[in-house]
Amino acid sequence: EVQLVQSGAEVKKPGESLKISCKGSGYTFANYWLGWVRQMPGKGLEWMGIIYPGDSDTRYSPSFQGQVTISADKSISTAYLQWSSLKASDTAMYYCARRVGATPWFDPWGQGTLVTVSS
Amino acid sequence: QSVLTQPPSVSGAPGQRVTISCTGSSSNIGAGYDVHWYQHLPGTAPKLLIYGNSNRPSGVPDRFSGSKSGTSASLAITGLQAEDEADYYCQSYDSSLSGSVFGGGTKLTVL
Numbered sequence: 001e002v003q004l005v006q007s008g009a010e011v012k013k014p015g016e017s018l019k020i021s022c023k024g025s026g027y028t029f030a031n032y033w034l035g036w037v038r039q040m041p042g043k044g045l046e047w048m049g050i051i052y053p054g055d056s057d058t059r060y061s062p063s064f065q066g067q068v069t070i071s072a073d074k075s076i077s078t079a080y081l082q083w084s085s086l087k088a089s090d091t092a093m094y095y096c097a098r099r100v101g102a103t104p105w106f107d108p109w110g111q112g113t114l115v116t117v118s119s
Numbered sequence: 120q121s122v123l124t125q126p127p128s129v130s131g132a133p134g135q136r137v138t139i140s141c142t143g144s145s146s147n148i149g150a151g152y153d154v155h156w157y158q159h160l161p162g163t164a165p166k167l168l169i170y171g172n173s174n175r176p177s178g179v180p181d182r183f184s185g186s187k188s189g190t191s192a193s194l195a196i197t198g199l200q201a202e203d204e205a206d207y208y209c210q211s212y213d214s215s216l217s218g219s220v221f222g223g224g225t226k227l228t229v230l
Contacts, residue, residue, distance in 0.1 A: 035219065037165075044121060044224035045157075045165065045208050061218050095164065103153035103171065103212055104219065109164040 002026040004034075004096050004110035011116045012086050019082035020113045022096030029077035030054040033099035035106060036070060036081050040092045050099055051079055086117045122147060123209050123222035130228040131199045139225045141192045141209030147220060149190035152212040156185055156194045159206040159224070168207070169194060196227070204229045 007021040022034065035050040049060040053072040060070070072079040079096060094113050097106035124142040131137040141154060148154055156169040167176050169185035172192065184195045192211075196203055209222040 037221075044206075045159075045210075045221040047210075047219040047221060049218070059218060062216060097165075099219075101153075101170065105153075105155035105167060105170045105210065106157075106165075106219075107167040107170070107176065109166070111164050 002098065002108055004098065004108055006094075006096060006110040006113045009114040009116070011118070013119055014086055014088055014117055016086050016117075017082070017084050018086055018115065019080050020094060020115065022079045022081075022110050024077045024079075024098065027098070030074040033104070034072065034079045035097050035099050036068075036079075037095045037097060037106075037109075038064075038092045039095065039112075045095075048081070048094075053077075053079060086115075088117050088119075090115060091117045121223035122213055122216070122220040123211060125207075125209060125222035125225045127223070128226045128228065130230055131196075132230045133199050133201065135199050136195060136197045137199060137227065138196075139194045139207050139209075139227070141194070141222050143190050143192075143211060143213075143220075145190065146215040147211045147213040148187065148192060150214055152214075154185065154187050154192035155210045156183075157208045157210065159208060161205075165208065199229050201229050203227060 030053045033050045036048040038046045048064045051058045051070045053074040069082045097109040157165040158168045159165040172187040173185045213220045
């Protein structure tokens with residue numbers, strides 16, 4: 001079974017750094033693009049960016065370029081999303097999802113990581 | 120403001136049929152990029168419902184169907200059931216943004 005398992009919920013203060021993870025199993029992790037999606041409280045889904053773990057080729061949505069860093073370690077089938085200095089507006093649920101197909105869709109999705117940034 | 124536009128909410132009684140629209144532009148749906156649909160229940164991971172405009176993954180009931188025409192796409196749900204109450208999102212690719220885009224989401228209420 002293809003599965004993505006994300007790290008647990010985080011509570012941080014503004015200005016702190018954070019790295020959350022997404023571990024894939026049941027498929028060749030290096031061979032599929034993996035994306036990150038944000039859902040702010042009461043809002044919809046926003047595509048943040050994607051990474052190809054095979055060579056760490058990374059693409060960002062213009063809205064998130066420079067705001068976060070996406071990385072991956074194919075040796076442990078894990079992708080990461082990190083912030084160097086969190087803001088209260090980063091409070092959201094973050095999902096990872098495997099990108100599939102030529103006109104790509106996302107399947108499956110991780111269970112989500114809730115990030116709360118509050119002083 | 121989402122790149123793809125969906126109605127904020129739709130509703131229907133059990134057994135009825137509802138449709139959810141997804142309107143894009145010439146840089147995404149209108150450019151020929153496929154539309155995909157997801158069902159999102161509170162507290163769970165989004166689930167792929169339709170891919171490639173009209174294809175259902177294994178396990179998705181045939182009560183769910185998708186279509187695409189021009190710069191728009193639609194998700195139809197027939198024989199509404201209480202368990203269908205969820206948020207539904209369309210997704211495509213946008214050439215001007217060089218990345219995936221989502222609709223704003225539609226909350227389906229089963230009356």
